[in-house]
Amino acid sequence: MIVDVHAHLDMIEKDLDLVIKDAKAKGISTIISNSGNLSSCKKNIEIAKKYPMVKCALGLYPLDALKEDPVKTIEFINKNIKFACALGEIGLDYHLPKYSDEKSIKTQKNIFEEQLEIAKNKKLPVIVHSRKAELDVIETLESFNIKKIIIHCFGGKLKLTKRISDNNWYFSIPASVVRAEHFQNIVLNTNLSQILSETDSPFQSPFIGKDNEPAFIVEGIKKIAQLKKITVEECINSLYMNYQKTF
Numbered sequence: 001m002i003v004d005v006h007a008h009l010d011m012i013e014k015d016l017d018l019v020i021k022d023a024k025a026k027g028i029s030t031i032i033s034n035s036g037n038l039s040s041c042k043k044n045i046e047i048a049k050k051y052p053m054v055k056c057a058l059g060l061y062p063l064d065a066l067k068e069d070p071v072k073t074i075e076f077i078n079k080n081i082k083f084a085c086a087l088g089e090i091g092l093d094y095h096l097p098k099y100s101d102e103k104s105i106k107t108q109k110n111i112f113e114e115q116l117e118i119a120k121n122k123k124l125p126v127i128v129h130s131r132k133a134e135l136d137v138i139e140t141l142e143s144f145n146i147k148k149i150i151i152h153c154f155g156g157k158l159k160l161t162k163r164i165s166d167n168n169w170y171f172s173i174p175a176s177v178v179r180a181e182h183f184q185n186i187v188l189n190t191n192l193s194q195i196l197s198e199t200d201s202p203f204q205s206p207f208i209g210k211d212n213e214p215a216f217i218v219e220g221i222k223k224i225a226q227l228k229k230i231t232v233e234e235c236i237n238s239l240y241m242n243y244q245k246t247f
């Protein structure tokens, strides 16, 4: 059984009935659709209600926290937390100068911490985004006593990869690992027991020029199996065990 722990089904343009059908045909049993703002939280709850194989993660993405009223979104997440299997996609992102001045960083951190607090209280896993803010993300997470942490598409240095492994957190590796050497290095330097797989659909497609979708996760899994020198079957089983431990 294959799980895509990180997709954005609410952002996929293709007909979702078809996306779900194609995913099932490739052996995918569960898709976790991540949210980034109020409207995507609402959409993902509806998608999860419609398709039994879809679970939703609710969250306010760091850059969206600066674009909409975060109080309203956090309130919505709190009220609807029973629909969520995780908090996601949450984190910190300093890659745009206009969203990384002192005031914006402070807002991003407050919103991130508020959501970590929800996860801690509800004993839910967190799916974490970090871009040009890797150390701040790690330090913030270390200050919270949350057991299940999934680091999504980590772009930080090898030294920080090691720190994440030592903390017993998980890396979710996108299907674009087929061509992204950086993700291949994470796989090579991390124990298989701390790896999950994802697509980040519709982004980060393993196929250049083609929108990503959960069915393509198989490409990533094949690559992980190759890097770990195991069969695809063994890889699928290990990844599924890791999923069961985290969600």
Ligand SMILES: [Zn+2]
Pocket (backbone or CB within 6 Å): 006, 007, 008, 034, 089, 200
């Ligand atoms: Zn994402």
